[in-house]
Amino acid sequence: MKTIRIGLIGTGIIAHQHVANYRKIPGVELVAACDLDRSKLETFCDQYSIPVRTTDYRQLLERDDLDAVDVCLHNNLHAPISNAVMAAGKNCYCEKPMAGSYKDAVAMKKAAEHFGVKLHIQLNMMYGPQVNAAKKLVERNRLGKLYHARSYGYRRRGRPYVDGYAEKEFNASYWAGHGALYDMGVYHISQLLYLMDTPPVKRISGSIYQELAMDEGRRKTSGFDVEELGVGLVHFEDDLTLDILESWAIHGGPFPMSSLHGSEGGLQFTESPAGPKGPGKQVLRYFSEIEGYPAESLLDVSAEAYRQSKIDPNHGYYQDSQAHWIGVLRGAIEPIDTPKIALQTMLISEGIFLSEQLKREITADEIPELSQSIAVRQQETDFGTLDYPPYPFY
Ligand SMILES: NC(=O)c1ccc[n+]([C@@H]2O[C@H](COP(=O)([O-])OP(=O)(O)OC[C@H]3O[C@@H](n4cnc5c(N)ncnc54)[C@H](O)[C@@H]3O)[C@@H](O)[C@H]2O)c1
Numbered sequence: 001m002k003t004i005r006i007g008l009i010g011t012g013i014i015a016h017q018h019v020a021n022y023r024k025i026p027g028v029e030l031v032a033a034c035d036l037d038r039s040k041l042e043t044f045c046d047q048y049s050i051p052v053r054t055t056d057y058r059q060l061l062e063r064d065d066l067d068a069v070d071v072c073l074h075n076n077l078h079a080p081i082s083n084a085v086m087a088a089g090k091n092c093y094c095e096k097p098m099a100g101s102y103k104d105a106v107a108m109k110k111a112a113e114h115f116g117v118k119l120h121i122q123l124n125m126m127y128g129p130q131v132n133a134a135k136k137l138v139e140r141n142r143l144g145k146l147y148h149a150r151s152y153g154y155r156r157r158g159r160p161y162v163d164g165y166a167e168k169e170f171n172a173s174y175w176a177g178h179g180a181l182y183d184m185g186v187y188h189i190s191q192l193l194y195l196m197d198t199p200p201v202k203r204i205s206g207s208i209y210q211e212l213a214m215d216e217g218r219r220k221t222s223g224f225d226v227e228e229l230g231v232g233l234v235h236f237e238d239d240l241t242l243d244i245l246e247s248w249a250i251h252g253g254p255f256p257m258s259s260l261h262g263s264e265g266g267l268q269f270t271e272s273p274a275g276p277k278g279p280g281k282q283v284l285r286y287f288s289e290i291e292g293y294p295a296e297s298l299l300d301v302s303a304e305a306y307r308q309s310k311i312d313p314n315h316g317y318y319q320d321s322q323a324h325w326i327g328v329l330r331g332a333i334e335p336i337d338t339p340k341i342a343l344q345t346m347l348i349s350e351g352i353f354l355s356e357q358l359k360r361e362i363t364a365d366e367i368p369e370l371s372q373s374i375a376v377r378q379q380e381t382d383f384g385t386l387d388y389p390p391y392p393f394y
Contacts, residue, residue, distance in 0.1 A: 002027065002330050004329050005029045005031045006022060007034070008050075009085075011037075015033075018072060019048050025316075025322065031050070031052055032063060033050045033060075034053075034057045036381055036382075067329055068093055068118075068325070071095060074169045074175040075099065075182060076176065078095065078099045078375075079100070083107060086111040086115045089115060090117060093121075093122065097182040097342070097346060098121050098343060098345070099177075100176070102343075105346040107393070109339045111393075123191075126336060127321060130301055134267050142265050143262030147239060147241070147263065148241050148242070149261065150243050151188040151245070153245075155247055156247075156250065156252075161221075171222040171224040172224070173225050179228060180246045181244075188246065189348055191269075192260060194341055195260055200236060200237045200364070201351070202236060204351025205352075205362070212249045228250075231352075232244035256268065267287070268287070282301050282302045318333075321338075354371075373391065
C-alpha cells in the first residue's frame with residue numbers, strides 16, 4: 001500500500017478533525033503544516049508529531065515530498081491558496097464551501113484542469129452507510145422518477161462564535177463570504193445533488209435572514225454580517241425541484257432531515273444516535289406502497305460498513321471524505337466528482353444570494369455573469385504581505 005504524504009495549510013479547529021481522520025487511515029503520513037499563527041502551529045505540530053512547520057505556505061509548497069496539500073483555511077482563502085497549491089503541481093484537498101463565491105469556485109476547477117492535478121472538496125455528507133444505501137436505492141430505481149428533494153438543516157441557536165463554538169471569522173463576510181448556507185447548507189445540498197446525479201439547474205429563488213438578537217459585544221468583535229437562515233427553491237431540468245431551509249438560529253422546533261421523493265418511493269435521512277459503545281443504530285427511512293397501502297420501512301444500515309468491508313477491500317474509501325481522497329490518491333478508486341458537485345452547490349447558494357439581492361428569481365445562465373470574486377487578495381503577515389493574483393492567475 002502506497003504511503004500518502006500530506007501537508008496541511010491552516011491548523012485551526014477543523015484541521016484537528018482532519019488529523020483525527022487521517023490517523024484512522026493506514027499509510028497516511030503528516031509531513032508538514034503551516035499556519036500564520038506561530039504558537040498555534042507549534043502546539044498543533046507538537047500534539048501530532050508533525051516534523052516540518054512553517055508560517056509561510058509558499059515554503060510548504062516548495063517541498064517535493066508531498067502527495068497532496070490539505071487547505072483548512074477561511075472560505076475566502078480557499079480559492080487563492082488552493083490555486084497556489086495546484087499551480088505548484090500539487091494535488092489539493094480543500095475544505096467546504098468550495099470558495100466564497102461561484103466565480104472563485106470556477107477558478108479552482110479551471111486550475112485543477114489547467115495544471116493537471118487532482119482537486120477534492122470536503123463534503124462529508126456524501127459518504128457513510130445512510131448515503132451509500134440511499135444511492136443504491138436511487139440507482140436501482142426504488143424511487144422511480146425523482147421529482148422533489150428537501151435540503152434541511154437545523155440549529156435552534158448555534159451561530160458560530162456569537163453563540164459559542166468556533167472563531168469569529170465564520171461570521172464576517174470578508175473571510176467567510178456567507179453564513180448558514182455555506183457552513184451547513186453545502187453539506188445537505190451536495191448530498192442531494194450527489195443522489196440526484198447533479199441535474200442541470202434552470203432557475204433559483206430564495207431569501208436570507210439575520211433577525212435574532214445576539215450578544216452585541218460578540219457581534220462587534222466578529223463583524224457579524226452573514227445569514228443565520230437561508231431558504232430557497234431550485235428548479236432543475238426534467239421538472240425536478242429542491243427546497244432548501246438551513247438554520248443556524250431560529251425560534252422554531254427541529255426541521256425534518258433531508259429527503260428525496262420519487263414516483264415509486266421516497267427516502268429520508270435520520271439522526272444517527274450515539275449509543276453507549278459508539279454510534280447507535282443507523283437507519284434510513286424508505287417510503288413506498290404495498291398493495292395500495294402507504295408503507296414505511298426502516299432500513300438498518302448499521303452493519304453495512306463492516307459487512308461490505310469483508311467483501312470489498314475498497315469499501316472503506318466510501319466511509320468519509322478523507323478516506324475517499326486517500327483512495328483516489330492511491331489510484332484504488334475512481335473519484336466521486338466533488339469539484340463538479342461542489343460547483344453546482346455554489347451555483348445554487350449564489351442563486352439564493354443573488355435572488356435576495358435582486359428580489360427576483362435568477363436563471364442559472366445569469367449566475368456566471370453576475371457572480372463576483374470575493375476572495376482575499378492580500379494578507380498582512382509577520383513576514384510581509386502575501387499577494388494573491390487575480391484571475392486568470394496563470
Ligand atoms: N470549525 C468547524 O467545525 C468546521 C467544520 C467543517 C468545515 N469547516 C471549514 O474549515 C475551514 C476553516 O475553519 P476553522 O473553523 O478551522 O477556522 P479557524 O479560524 O479555526 O482556522 C483557520 C486557520 O487558518 C489560519 N490562516 C489564515 N490565513 C492563513 C494563511 N495565509 N496561511 C496559513 N494559515 C492561515 C489561521 O491562523 C487559523 O489558524 C472553513 O472553510 C470552514 O468552513 C470548519
